[in-house]
Amino acid sequence: MKFRAVREGLLLVALACLPAVGEGVYFRDKISWQSPIPASELVTVDQARSWGDGAIWVDARPDEEFAREHVPGAVSLNEDHWNELLPQFLPNWSPGKKVVVYCSAESCNAARDVAKRLRDEAQLTDVFVLQGGWEEWLKKKK
Amino acid sequence: MKTSILTLTLSIFLCVAARAELKWEQNVIDLHPALGDKTAVAHFKYQNTGTTPVHFKSVRASCGCTTTQSQKEVVNPGEKGEIVATFNIGDRTGQQMKTVSVQTDDPNPSQANIVLTLKATIPQALEVKPAVLYWQSGEEPKPKKISVKASKDFPGKNITVKSNSLNFESKVEPGSGSGEWTIEVMPKDTTHPMGSALVVQSDYPKEGPKSFSVTVQITNPPGAPAAPVAIPSASPAGGVKH
Numbered sequence: 001m002k003f004r005a006v007r008e009g010l011l012l013v014a015l016a017c018l019p020a021v022g023e024g025v026y027f028r029d030k031i032s033w034q035s036p037i038p039a040s041e042l043v044t045v046d047q048a049r050s051w052g053d054g055a056i057w058v059d060a061r062p063d064e065e066f067a068r069e070h071v072p073g074a075v076s077l078n079e080d081h082w083n084e085l086l087p088q089f090l091p092n093w094s095p096g097k098k099v100v101v102y103c104s105a106e107s108c109n110a111a112r113d114v115a116k117r118l119r120d121e122a123q124l125t126d127v128f129v130l131q132g133g134w135e136e137w138l139k140k141k142k
Numbered sequence: 143m144k145t146s147i148l149t150l151t152l153s154i155f156l157c158v159a160a161r162a163e164l165k166w167e168q169n170v171i172d173l174h175p176a177l178g179d180k181t182a183v184a185h186f187k188y189q190n191t192g193t194t195p196v197h198f199k200s201v202r203a204s205c206g207c208t209t210t211q212s213q214k215e216v217v218n219p220g221e222k223g224e225i226v227a228t229f230n231i232g233d234r235t236g237q238q239m240k241t242v243s244v245q246t247d248d249p250n251p252s253q254a255n256i257v258l259t260l261k262a263t264i265p266q267a268l269e270v271k272p273a274v275l276y277w278q279s280g281e282e283p284k285p286k287k288i289s290v291k292a293s294k295d296f297p298g299k300n301i302t303v304k305s306n307s308l309n310f311e312s313k314v315e316p317g318s319g320s321g322e323w324t325i326e327v328m329p330k331d332t333t334h335p336m337g338s339a340l341v342v343q344s345d346y347p348k349e350g351p352k353s354f355s356v357t358v359q360i361t362n363p364p365g366a367p368a369a370p371v372a373i374p375s376a377s378p379a380g381g382v383k384h
Contacts, residue, residue: 061206062206062207065206078232079207079232079233079234080207080230080232080233081232081233082232082233082234083233083354083355084233086273086355087339087355087357090273090274090357090359091337091357091359093274094276094361094362095276095278095361107204108204108205109204109205110205113234120271121270121271121272121273122272122273122274123271123272123273123274124274
């Protein structure tokens with residue numbers, strides 16, 4: 001009787017694990033291998049827009065994508081040409097200004113990397129990553 | 143009844159026997175490019191150890207900085223090949239991780255979607271921190287410091303600092319260890335918003351030495367209209383040479 005209960009319990013656990021395994025396999029290439037960005041370092045499109053002139057928008061995408069289209073007033077700052085672009089970005093910054101960094105979409109890491117370098121190397125505070133990136137900004141624009 | 147059992151057994155046997163399988167030598171490759179390298183290249187080698195051909199449906203890199211090259215579209219049983227992932231380093235430094243998602247027509251989902259990972263540790267010639275120094279308008283013009291640290295493989299022995307403004311004085315002093323320096327910067331006047339670019343230049347390589355730009359500025363007072371402070375270009379190239 002006891003054995004049967006254990007066996008049924010194990011069977012239920014195995015059944016419960018099946019969807020998780022399936023999801024793991026299906027979304028295998030979408031798993032982020034980096035730790036998630038803390039919520040305090042993220043900002044939504046609406047929040048960032050509400051900051052108005054108090055925020056500088058930074059486009060972390062490659063040059064070609066920035067040239068095609070970007071958030072109005074955004075400054076290009078990517079890691080391909082960091083050493084050249086950083087000195088061009090810094091004069092736009094002043095203490096108290098918030099910095100909103102974005103890349104293509106939720107899954108891209110460029111915005112997070114640029115934001116980290118701005119905090120570490122330029123020692124800027126109030127640097128945020130735009131949730132959903134450029135794709136989300138486009139959606140909200142409509 | 144016997145026939146159906148036989149058919150079922152045969153079907154199962156055929157399904158198992160007629161399998162496609164790409165075996166990857168490594169799913170994760172660690173690369174250590176040398177100082178000054180422009181790219182880091184990973185070769186992900188595979189072999190079809192199954193009995194049916196495998197077709198590549200897509201090979202996609204996680205970022206625009208990585209390009210991929212697949213030698214073939216179909217891999218026949220027993221055939222070997224590789225996917226070459228070229229990571230363009232640009233001005234990136236430190237630990238970098240890029241992925242390549244490979245999708246094949248393998249009926250086994252765990253084999254059909256493979257993620258290949260390229261990890262690169264990129265050395266930084268000179269670490270200059272912070273990249274911006276500022277004083278608020280009206281603030282006492284006290285000196286502020288920038289630290290410069292050369293990587294252990296960097297052969298440069300000295301650095302120099304050039305400013306394009308007479309309002310900022312700078313002085314280089316050796317730091318606590320070898321390959322370390324401190325730059326002390328002091329504005330003469332903090333009454334008006336203004337900016338300058340300091341160019342920190344090493345003595346290596348002799349032709350086209352490495353240089354980094356540091357922005358120094360007197361910012362608008364808090365609450366003042368947010369106008370960018372004009373900073374003249376530090377060099378004809380617009381800042382940094384490589």
